[in-house]
Amino acid sequence: MTAAAPRAEDRAPIRLAGATRGEIIQSLREIGTPERELKMRGSQLWHWIYHRGAREFPAMRNIARPALERLAERCTLARPEVVTEQISADGTRKWLLRMAPAHRFDKGAEIECVYIPESDRGTLCVSSQVGCTLNCSFCHTGTMPLVRNLTAAEIVAQVLVARDRLGDFPGGVAPAGGLVPKGEGVRAVSNVVFMGMGEPLYNFEAVRDAIAILTDGDGLSLSKRRITVSTSGVAPEMARLGAECGTMLAVSLHATNNALRDKLVPLNRKYPLETLLDACRNYPRASNARRITFEYVMLKGVNDSLAEARALVRLLKGLPAKINLIPFNPWPGSAFECSDWETIERFSEIVFNAGYASPVRTPRGRDILAACGQLKSESEKLRARARMMLEESLAVGQD
Ligand code: SAH
Ligand code: SF4
Secondary structure (H helix, E strand, O other), X not given: OOOOOOOHHHOOOEXXXXXXXXXXXXXXXXXXXXXXXXXXXXXXXXXXXXXXXXXXXXXXXXXXXXXXXXXXXXXXXXOOEEEEEXXXXXXXXXXXXXXXXXXXXXXXXXXXXXXXXXXXXXXEEOOOEEOOOOOOOOOOHHHOOOOEEOOHHHHHHHHHHHHHHOOOOOOOOOOOOOOOOOOOOOOOOOEEEEOOOOOHHHOHHHHHHHHHXXXXXXXXXXXXXXXXXXXXXXXXXXXHHHHHOOOEEEEEOOOOOHHHHHHHOHHHHOOOHHHHHHHHHOOOOOOOOOOEEEEEEEEOOOOOOHHHHHHHHHHOOOOOEEEEEEEOOOOOOOOOOEOOHHHHXXXXXXXXXXXXXOOEOOOOOHHHOOOOOOOOOOOHHHHHHHHHHHHHHHHHHHO
8 A cells, every 4th residue: 555645734844044046946846836937936036035034935026926825835934943042241142043853753953153243244153063073172062962964054044043133134123232233235244154063074065055055146145255164173174165165264273282282172183283284285265365264272271381372383384374362261161271361462472473463362252151162052961961071071181
């Protein structure tokens, strides 16, 4: 006996918010759009979803009613659910988002994304994975054991949610409070950094497809120079990132010798400093106008001596580099402390005197645990498993 095909109303809706051009065309085909209309309808939908930020089909005024009815019957423009929104005293916003369940028993993966407003720009820090497999010893996300890759749509949806909430689509209204940058031609979300949860280069295809959607001129239209992908050092994927995405690159360096970097960023055992810096030297289009950012987290008594500042300058000699010193952001149970302010200043002076721009990244949103490396889902189950993982990783760190 053959099972009956599921009725239309029993099937999960086709999710279009975050879809690639190819996925949109495929969905249109599935709902019975005539072949000769596919291209035109695809472009119309693309424009409504990504340029106008449409959240419902009836708003799409230039699409014929029968086509809209077919779309509304089988498709949805729903975004991930905003579980919580926290607003820091400094205007930083953190959203906990629940992704649509993949099947009936899936509760939906939770991830965090953070918005950081400044006077001349607004930066959205997006996640690329749920958790991270890499266990850097100073990073909260690294203690999260549950990992899955986000899809391109789930990455793009973070930008859609942020733009919805910030009134950043045409006709939108910015939230009260005056902390979102505004003015003629100013966008609330002008920059995107892949510095949230996860290692973007361990989810390369989805990150690449998401970047293609974010930078499409008829859609969200973000400049590639305003998108930065941060990696803990997946050297073999860096050339691909440069060639296929053309975004800016940030590298989480954090140490100037392999012995220490092995402990702080365990991936260093696989791709040691020599390999990593070679990949940086070969990063396509790196130049003085498109410098690679080297991130260096300031850990008290661990990597913050003045000798290490000088070693850092020697290590990066000849590379078009910016150095970004990040004060360590503590989290419950972390084994490190942030360097003293005086030490950070002296460290930064050595780097600056060697000719590098060396901004110290002002910690933002610390009061809502939204700063670098503090992101993670707060569910009880994750917390309990995280403690276990932390103990294990510290045991490794001691040998
Ligand atoms: N996985 C990627 C991107 C996400 S982390 C990477 O590691 O590059 C973004 C940046 O925050 C990285 O430079 C990371 O090393 C840094 N970071 C992680 N935990 C931190 C903490 N507790 N305090 C300050 N910076 C942290
Ligand atoms: Fe993962 Fe980056 Fe955190 Fe390391 S610093 S554990 S790579 S998110």
